[in-house]
Amino acid sequence: MAEPLLKLTNVGKSYAGTDALADITLQVEPGKVLCLLGDNGAGKSTLIKILSGFHTPTTGTVEIDGQPVVFHSPRDASANGIATVHQYGGTFPLMTVGRSFFVGVEPTKGWGPFKRFDKATANEISVRELKGLGITRINDGNRLVGGMSGGERQSLAIARAVYFGAKLLILDEPTAALGVKEASHVLRIIMQARRKGIAVVFVTHNVLHAMTVGDNFAVLIHGRLADSFAKGERTREEITDLMAGGEAMAELEAEIAQYEQDA
Amino acid sequence: MAIAASPGVQVTKPVAAPPAPRTQSSFGRLTRRPETGALAGTVLVFVIFTVLGGSNFISIGGVASWLNVAAELAIIALPVGLLMIAGELDLSVGSVLAASSMTMAIVSGTYGAPMIVGIVAALAVGAAAGFINGLIVSRTNVPSFVVTLGMNFGLAGITLGLSRLITGTTNVPLDPGPFFKGLFGSLIGGQFEVAIFWALGVALLIVWLLQMTPFGNWVFAIGGDKESARATGIPVTRVKISLFMMSALGASLVGIIQTCLYNGAQTSTGQSFVFNSIIAAVIGGVLLTGGYGSVPGIILGTLTFAIVSQGIYTTSLSSDWASFILGALLLAAVLMNNTFRKLALSSGVRAPKIKKA
Numbered sequence A: 001m002a003e004p005l006l007k008l009t010n011v012g013k014s015y016a017g018t019d020a021l022a023d024i025t026l027q028v029e030p031g032k033v034l035c036l037l038g039d040n041g042a043g044k045s046t047l048i049k050i051l052s053g054f055h056t057p058t059t060g061t062v063e064i065d066g067q068p069v070v071f072h073s074p075r076d077a078s079a080n081g082i083a084t085v086h087q088y089g090g091t092f093p094l095m096t097v098g099r100s101f102f103v104g105v106e107p108t109k110g111w112g113p114f115k116r117f118d119k120a121t122a123n124e125i126s127v128r129e130l131k132g133l134g135i136t137r138i139n140d141g142n143r144l145v146g147g148m149s150g151g152e153r154q155s156l157a158i159a160r161a162v163y164f165g166a167k168l169l170i171l172d173e174p175t176a177a178l179g180v181k182e183a184s185h186v187l188r189i190i191m192q193a194r195r196k197g198i199a200v201v202f203v204t205h206n207v208l209h210a211m212t213v214g215d216n217f218a219v220l221i222h223g224r225l226a227d228s229f230a231k232g233e234r235t236r237e238e239i240t241d242l243m244a245g246g247e248a249m250a251e252l253e254a255e256i257a258q259y260e261q262d263a
Numbered sequence B: 001m002a003i004a005a006s007p008g009v010q011v012t013k014p015v016a017a018p019p020a021p022r023t024q025s026s027f028g029r030l031t032r033r034p035e036t037g038a039l040a041g042t043v044l045v046f047v048i049f050t051v052l053g054g055s056n057f058i059s060i061g062g063v064a065s066w067l068n069v070a071a072e073l074a075i076i077a078l079p080v081g082l083l084m085i086a087g088e089l090d091l092s093v094g095s096v097l098a099a100s101s102m103t104m105a106i107v108s109g110t111y112g113a114p115m116i117v118g119i120v121a122a123l124a125v126g127a128a129a130g131f132i133n134g135l136i137v138s139r140t141n142v143p144s145f146v147v148t149l150g151m152n153f154g155l156a157g158i159t160l161g162l163s164r165l166i167t168g169t170t171n172v173p174l175d176p177g178p179f180f181k182g183l184f185g186s187l188i189g190g191q192f193e194v195a196i197f198w199a200l201g202v203a204l205l206i207v208w209l210l211q212m213t214p215f216g217n218w219v220f221a222i223g224g225d226k227e228s229a230r231a232t233g234i235p236v237t238r239v240k241i242s243l244f245m246m247s248a249l250g251a252s253l254v255g256i257i258q259t260c261l262y263n264g265a266q267t268s269t270g271q272s273f274v275f276n277s278i279i280a281a282v283i284g285g286v287l288l289t290g291g292y293g294s295v296p297g298i299i300l301g302t303l304t305f306a307i308v309s310q311g312i313y314t315t316s317l318s319s320d321w322a323s324f325i326l327g328a329l330l331l332a333a334v335l336m337n338n339t340f341r342k343l344a345l346s347s348g349v350r351a352p353k354i355k356k357a
Helices: A044-051 A074-079 A097-101 A119-132 A150-163 A180-195 A207-213 A236-243 A247-263 B026-030 B036-053 B060-085 B092-111 B115-140 B144-167 B175-186 B193-214 B215-223 B226-231 B237-263 B272-283 B297-315 B321-346
Strands: A006-015 A019-027 A033-038 A058-066 A065-069 A084-085 A168-172 A200-203 A215-220 A222-231 B170-173 B264-266
Touching: A006 A044, A019 A033, A019 A044, A019 A058, A019 A200, A019 A215, A019 A222, A033 A207, A033 A236, A044 A084, A044 A168, A044 A200, A074 A084, A074 B226, A084 A150, A097 A119, A097 A150, A097 B215, A119 A150, A119 A207, A119 B170, A150 A168, A150 A180, A180 A200, A180 A207, A200 A207, A207 A236, A215 B170, A236 B060, B036 B297, B036 B321, B060 B092, B060 B193, B060 B237, B060 B272, B060 B297, B092 B115, B092 B144, B092 B170, B092 B237, B092 B264, B092 B272, B115 B144, B115 B175, B175 B237, B193 B215, B193 B237, B193 B297, B215 B226, B215 B237, B226 B237, B237 B264, B272 B297, B272 B321, B297 B321
Parallel strands: A033 A200, A033 A215, A084 A168, A168 A200
Antiparallel strands: A006 A019, A006 A058, A058 A065, A215 A222, B170 B264
């Protein structure tokens, strides 16, 4: 078993005395996909915010490559090779593809006061990296990001993270807003990143998507780790049941049965 | 369509069949630039006033009248537009102009200090006001609309109060001397303000910043999505503070120009620039919510504004109608800009999918 790239031990976060997250212990290895499952409000967002440096945990430790780390800002997290891609791609709809790809790390040419943004290089690299992920429709870096589909924007954000050397890719509901075809393309890109040896944390509430690409799974309920298991250890029904909180589903089924009887 | 894959990178199946490569016509490309709508507006009002005003409008004196107004407005509207692209507003430029103007007149006129000291003091007032605006907006997250509106009133009060206290009047004369009169306040050929060259200089500086530097990229990114911009490691606070300082310095520069042009300062000048600069930027295609706009667009916006507000005097129409035309034009510009922006987003391939963030 490979050394974990990221390891959380008893991580918790409380806001004003309320535990949003408690006792989270999990790990991700390079070249593996950890699926973080959970219903809305289960604490997925809080966990992502801790990993991407927006929040510091109240308790517990975060280790990268065996070294304990504390992130005080998103910058700290990205300096440690963690890249987070949000549902809407975290991209800028009214910017060109080339400009958006290089926000914050703009390539320049020239010298001294004549140093300037190298648009040609930015456009060329961004289009090439998109092609590498199978996006062939965008052949001009001057296109606006807003003209891309949701899946293409996700791909752009992932391409960007991979290009800038992310070791850990956190994908926050990347497939939630996408159609079937586009979602499967994004899943394919996740597998591509995995093959490159990147550790992926894939946050979703779509059990099917999770089971397609996941190596390991963690289910959050009310801010606690309800279950964690490896691929093949649970069936789809078991996971869905667990996420929905079992009883809630059982209640619903009972109600439906009642309606059918009444009808 | 041949797809060159970089070696070692596996090419997956594309999402959809790639469309046949199409060369965009130059017209198609033009309709996707942020300033296209602004250009149409400028051409439209120019033609209308040439027809209505005739030789009065296109005579040297007629051209000078609107070019002078456009120049002074552009010096403020360009940095204000840059700030708007970053998603913020500056409603304090009016009082900053007056405060800078009065500072210069009091320092170099009332107290008789060398002109250069007065000019530096005027710019310092602008820089300080802009810095405070930027700091408050970044630190408190109070909308810049409110912060700069407060600054506009507060600074107007301070200017009025201090002027009366120091000089006993609200109208301070100043003789700039031939050199500074020539540099800031002369009329070329007796008609054209030297401010036109200052405006060109400011335009070159801003176009360089916005289009050619990483800083410009950050401005677009911050206006597009502040949180994502912060996540990429952009120093958002620093960028915002510098942008607020730029718009305030633009106002100070116009204050200096007007003080030299009119040989003195008044506490009440400048308030018209507050909304005129925003109107010019919006007519010029700058998106009020940020993230979109261009320097040529803002320049065209200031020209449109100036042509309407001055051209009206060359026609037989009462000047009362100028505000009405500007109001209608502003509304038309916003609607037209929306259309052009949709075209820009469509990339000429398929219908746009715009997410309301």
